[in-house]
Amino acid sequence: MKPSFKVGILGATGAVGQKFVELLDGHPWFTITALAASERSAGKPYREAARWIGARPIPDAIADMAVVEATPDLDCDFVFSGLDASVAGSLERQFAEAGYPVISNARNYRMDETVPLLIPEVNPDHTALIERQQWPQGGFIVTNPNCSTVGLVCALRPLHDAFGVAQVQVTTLQALSGAGYPGVASLDALGNVVPYIGGEEDKLATEPRKLLGTLSDGRVVPSDIVVSAQCTRVPVLEGHLECVSVQFEQPATPAQVREVLTSFRSPIAALNLPTAPERFLQVFDEPDFPQPRRHSELGGGMTVAVGRIRPCEVLDVKFVVLSHNTIRGAAGGAILNAELLVQQGYLTQRDAATVATV
Ligand SMILES: NC(=O)c1ccc[n+]([C@@H]2O[C@H](COP(=O)([O-])OP(=O)(O)OC[C@H]3O[C@@H](n4cnc5c(N)ncnc54)[C@H](OP(=O)(O)O)[C@@H]3O)[C@@H](O)[C@H]2O)c1
DSSP: OBOOEEEEEETTTSHHHHHHHHHHTTOSSEEEEEEEEOTTTTTSBHHHHSOOOOSSOOOHHHHTOBEEEOOSOOSSSEEEEOOOHHHHHHHHHHHHHTTOEEEEOSSTTTTOTTSOBOOTTTOGGGGGGGGGOOOGGGOEEEEOOOHHHHHHHHHHHHHHHHHOEEEEEEEEEEOGGGGOSSOSOHHHHTTOOBOOOTTHHHHHHHHHHHHTOEEETTEEEOOOOEEEEEEEEOSOSSOEEEEEEEEESSOOOHHHHHHHHHHOOOTTGGGOOTTSOSOSEEEOOSTTOOOHHHHTTHHHHTOEEEEEEEEOSSSSEEEEEEEOTTIIIIIHHHHHHHHHHHHTTOOOOSSOOOBOOO
16 A cells, blocks of 8 residues: 555745655655645646746646645645745645645744654654644644755754764855745846845754754753854855854764764664655765765755865864755655655545555
8 A cells, every 4th residue: 555645735836836846746655736826826827827947847747737826725635835935824824724734845833832843864753743733624734944954954963963062153055046936136146155145044043953852741842052154145056055063062073973974874764755865964075075066966856965074173073064955955855744744644635545556
């Protein structure tokens, strides 16, 4: 028996929405049955409503599907949300109230104490927070972190387990696709670096504390890691690179850091989830790796790359981490979240039983 779910995409026409469409094409468990966006797009076929930016064409089954307004009457078992944050708060709440599980990329509910902020390889047990949500008819909200938080925390998880992470200095070099479409004006982006991304540094300071927190009596006790972040936008299409320095609670050498990152075993490895990469972390020894253009797509964009592990003259150890912002940092991360929720029994069909594998 394999699971079979009908899924809707809120914000289906945006940069993240398009990644959902791309990644769900041929997914073994999830079939897109609803594409929703603003009233500007509603009523149009998807190929007209979306300014498609994918490298491959729009999947045939989706191109002529009509986009509908994001109202909670969609024919689906749950929704993925790639909604703009200005509308995600109220629309996601409406869907949860109407009994839909909402697997969101937006920032609005990330720090709500009853909402899991989830990376399956980092904190799979935090899904227990769902039980504290009070929506009627089985609705709930699960979020994934900001795209720059994701790479950082994936690298910190094994290190925190092994040595205790006390303080982190991180400077990000973030890709243009992280700003959606059309995103940053070309005259600001080309041949330039913009040393400011609104709200981003605050997310990097707060979200890791929740992600690396421990679950106790159904609540997350945040970790007391201190993160100092500087965020920049660089003229790269996909892949957020981050330069990280870490101070540990227990002494750790670069060689020990490398060993811990290399030998980390993902806690969800045995579940064989369709979107989980074979390698969660890939450590490079080449002095000039990882690079966004060469390594963002590792593991289908779900592998997080680490390199340049060396002593830090100010804190203890420094390194570089790279993650694909619209796959691992957005749509791919959300799909993996949904797969974990299926395996844990939180996601169930609204009106049908599982279908037999042919
Ligand atoms: N890009 C990334 O790397 C990334 C990573 C992690 C998280 N996120 C988050 O994911 C979300 C989407 O980001 P994005 O980059 O895909 O943004 P985007 O390209 O601007 O897309 C926004 C989507 O929201 C829809 N929308 C806007 N107003 C609406 C309304 N009133 N009712 C219904 N739908 C509405 C848009 O539909 P129309 O086309 O009809 O206007 C579009 O589909 C944001 O919350 C963002 O912070 C993005």
